[in-house]
Amino acid sequence: MARSVISALSSAVPAPDDDREPIYVTRPELPPLEAFIPSLRKIWDSKILTNSGPFHQEFERKLCEYLGVKHIALFANCTIGLVTALQALRITGEVITTPYSFVATAHSLLWNGIKPVFVDIDPETFNLDPRRIEAAITPQTTAIMPVHCYGYPCDVERIQAIADNYGLKVIYDAAHAFAVKRQGTSVLAHGDLSVLSFHATKGFTTFEGGAIVCPDDKIRQRINHLKNFGFVDEVTVVAPGINGKMSEFNAALGLLQLEGIDKALAKRGAVDRRYRAGIADLPGIRCLKPPADARTNHSYFPILVEAGYPLTRDELYQKFRDHNIFVRRYFYPLISDFPMYRGLSSAAHDNLPVARRISGQVLCLPIYPDLTLKQVDRIVELLRPPKST
Numbered sequence: 517m518a519r520s521v522i523s524a525l526s527s528a529v530p531a532p533d534d535d536r537e538p539i540y541v542t543r544p545e546l547p548p549l550e551a552f553i554p555s556l557r558k559i560w561d562s563k564i565l566t567n568s569g570p571f572h573q574e575f576e577r578k579l580c581e582y583l584g585v586k587h588i589a590l591f592a593n594c595t596i597g598l599v600t601a602l603q604a605l606r607i608t609g610e611v612i613t614t615p616y617s618f619v620a621t622a623h624s625l626l627w628n629g630i631k632p633v634f635v636d637i638d639p640e641t642f643n644l645d646p647r648r649i650e651a652a653i654t655p656q657t658t659a660i661m662p663v664h665c666y667g668y669p670c671d672v673e674r675i676q677a678i679a680d681n682y683g684l685k686v687i688y689d690a691a692h693a694f695a696v697k698r699q700g701t702s703v704l705a706h707g708d709l710s711v712l713s714f715h716a717t718k719g720f721t722t723f724e725g726g727a728i729v730c731p732d733d734k735i736r737q738r739i740n741h742l743k744n745f746g747f748v749d750e751v752t753v754v755a756p757g758i759n760g761k762m763s764e765f766n767a768a769l770g771l772l773q774l775e776g777i778d779k780a781l782a783k784r785g786a787v788d789r790r791y792r793a794g795i796a797d798l799p800g801i802r803c804l805k806p807p808a809d810a811r812t813n814h815s816y817f818p819i820l821v822e823a824g825y826p827l828t829r830d831e832l833y834q835k836f837r838d839h840n841i842f843v844r845r846y847f848y849p850l851i852s853d854f855p856m857y858r859g860l861s862s863a864a865h866d867n868l869p870v871a872r873r874i875s876g877q878v879l880c881l882p883i884y885p886d887l888t889l890k891q892v893d894r895i896v897e898l899l900r901p902p903k904s905t
């Protein structure tokens with residue numbers, strides 16, 4: 517108490533390593549403003565603001581190169597990308613998906629009049645558990661929509677094998693999976709389509725933005741029509757499309773962000789290692805381990821607060837907040853517990869014990885390129901249970 521009075525009275529602006537400085541779960545990495553001005557000048561000179569302009573085209577090309585994928589269709593955001601991906605593949609009926617994700621995953625199904633069927637997650641990867649998918653397939657099932665949660669790759673082979681067996685499409689919500697690789701190749705190359713997010717809170721940002729990764733050129737063309745109202749030329753509209761286009765501003769910024777992404781990923785990696793070293797010996801706190809053959813992007817640092825820890829997850833969450841550290845409970849509540857999903861009656865719906873347990877134990881600690889190792893130490897220090905003497 518006395519301490520907080522003293523810090524309130526002190527007028528100095530806190531430095532990043534000051535232990536009063538609030539720390540948020542993420543903070544966007546931006547290029548120097550001066551570096552962006554020449555791109556803005558080009559946009560102002562050309563007056564081309566959107567509709568697949570030069571920055572848009574160059575960003576699509578460079579993204580394909582960087583990510584090692586065949587085709588990309590840029591979007592205004594990931595959610596409209598997901599809605600459009602489902603339309604492009606003409607998905608209907610029921611889709612099997614995970615309850616342990618951001619609501620947009622399932623919302624994209626409701627926007628298409630599709631019924632989400634929630635299937636439990638794997639206790640190690642937190643991704644859709646392939647062992648439970650088959651039991652949830654009905655004659656109405658047309659697709660599977662898994663999420664590479666925290667950028668940890670799904671079991672893409674087993675999911676594809678089930679999809680092939682039952683003639684289902686696979687659309688990955690890859691909002692967390694920018695630059696993620698598995699056995700040396702992009703995780704985005706799997707499934708029929710993968711949808712990325714470039715939102716401000718994600719590991720790679722264009723302020724708002726997203727993209728569909730697409731292995732097939734014909735589907736890509738269809739996606740490009742759908743994201744532009746269904747226009748194929750000035751007078752022909754082939755589908756009730758939406759406006760999902762990314763603007764030149766976002767594309768120009770994305771090009772600049774690409775130049776700094778490897779450095780940013782390396783800085784995130786250093787934060788990740790510091791956390792793991794600091795948390796290794798803490799009883800009751802478990803770090804998630806990415807699969808050995810994966811290169812992740814360190815966009816999140818989830819921990820589980822287990823029974824051996826002296827505080828509950830929510831008590832620890834509150835303790836962090838009391839110390840100006842804004843950790844987040846990703847993902848709590850489960851999507852299946854939100855009102856628009858609670859009413860979906862299905863046996864699978866009430867059978868989500870793993871997702872429910874993890875959702876009650878998880879806490880995502882701050883991680884971003886400019887988080888200092890000293891700040892990481894301050895966070896780890898708060899995790900140490902008070903010594904009972």
Ligand SMILES: *Cc1c(COP(=O)(O)O)cnc(C)c1O
Nearest residue numbers: 593594595618620621691713715
């Ligand atoms: C952030 C996120 C989205 C939505 O992305 P937007 O670009 O904000 O629309 C979808 N799915 C998951 C898993 C996300 O984390």
